[in-house]
Amino acid sequence: MRLILYSKPGCHLCEGLQEKLAAVRQIEIDLEVRDITTRPEWFEAYQYTIPVLCRQIETANGMQEVVLPRLSPRAPVSQLERLLQTAGAAGRAE
Template identity: 55%
Template sequence: MAAAISSANWAFVAARRGRRQWPLSCNLSSSTPNTRRLILYSKPGCCLCDGLKEKLQAAFSLSGPDSLNDVTLQVRDITTNPEWEKAYQYEIPVLAKENSDGKEEILPRLSPRLSVELIQKKLLAAFS
């Protein structure tokens, strides 16, 4: 359940009880070759999660040779899945990348004090 916004290639996903909740990023097509995937575990009302989402949105909107336009971000509401809630209830926001084998790898926590440019560089480094 997503609706694309063409200006920034952002979409919104219905994460909880059929309502649209959180932004998720670019390139929703699963058939796009060389698409890199990030997963953000979050929940409604989490100010740290909201802050990270804003920083990620800004990092995804940066252009240039180091842009993240081939990265897809999926935001997962942990309150919709008991396994996610048990695993991440005290850790959110949790950012993970999906490896080529489909397994998730948890990334180091990004400080909300980091600049958008530094977040972009850290995300690029995570895929290197």
């Protein structure tokens, strides 16, 4: 599963989600971390909402990003795995 994490340096919520993603064992993840401070359009879109986790899917029109629901920072890794499994199942149905 290809995921994109919009983040910025020093964001403890972003670091926490990245650590949880690294702990996921039931799903193979290809994670790209994007620093929103490196592109004005990312900063404008996500400055108040990071961390933002997206799943990248291939469609007839090319690659698209689907924003995944935001989990509580206190959510355990098992809840993150369930979210990713649901997102994976939805992606296969499309």
